[in-house]
Amino acid sequence: MRIVLYALLCFPLSFFSQTKAKVVGISDGDTITVLLDGNVQKKLRLAEVDCPEKRQPFGKNAKQFTSDQVFARKIIFTETNKDRYGRSVAKVYYDNGKYLSAEIIKAGYGWWYYSYSKDADLGKMQETAKIKKLGLWQDKKAISPWDFRKEQRENAKKKRLQKQMEQLAEREQR
Structure with a gap:
């Protein structure tokens, strides 16, 4: 009994709420659709990142980057919240632990969504992408x-x- 209790205390709660899925759709740079067990589809809004809208410069590039990273691949996600549209906000991991939101920001295809994130490392990644003029940071007037x-x-x-x-x-x- 003590061992079980100790194990529960040592592992973060999020470890137990991770879900495996296959990515079956990319709506835009920060929204994907996954297929869960039982052939159930679920739309996920990526946590901590905000990508250009489809009508914005680099919107299509952001969508393509996300697609190149995870489309038709197995991922693991942890739901963190619901957005105002009822979508699940989630941290998505792939390729043995890569964090999709961080990869998008590092490549310059999304902004660190600092209003909804406490992870200052993502802000540093954004600054590095900006300095290197990666992705959308090529546009001096990026909005x-x-x-x-x-x-x-x-x-x-x-x-x-x-x-x-x-x-x-x-x-x-x-």
């Missing part, structure tokens, strides 16, 4: 995905307001 999304929301809001103003003006002219 983070969170700023890009905010800009898209603001533009959409402006368009809606403009349309409403035009409709109001049309009604007043009648």
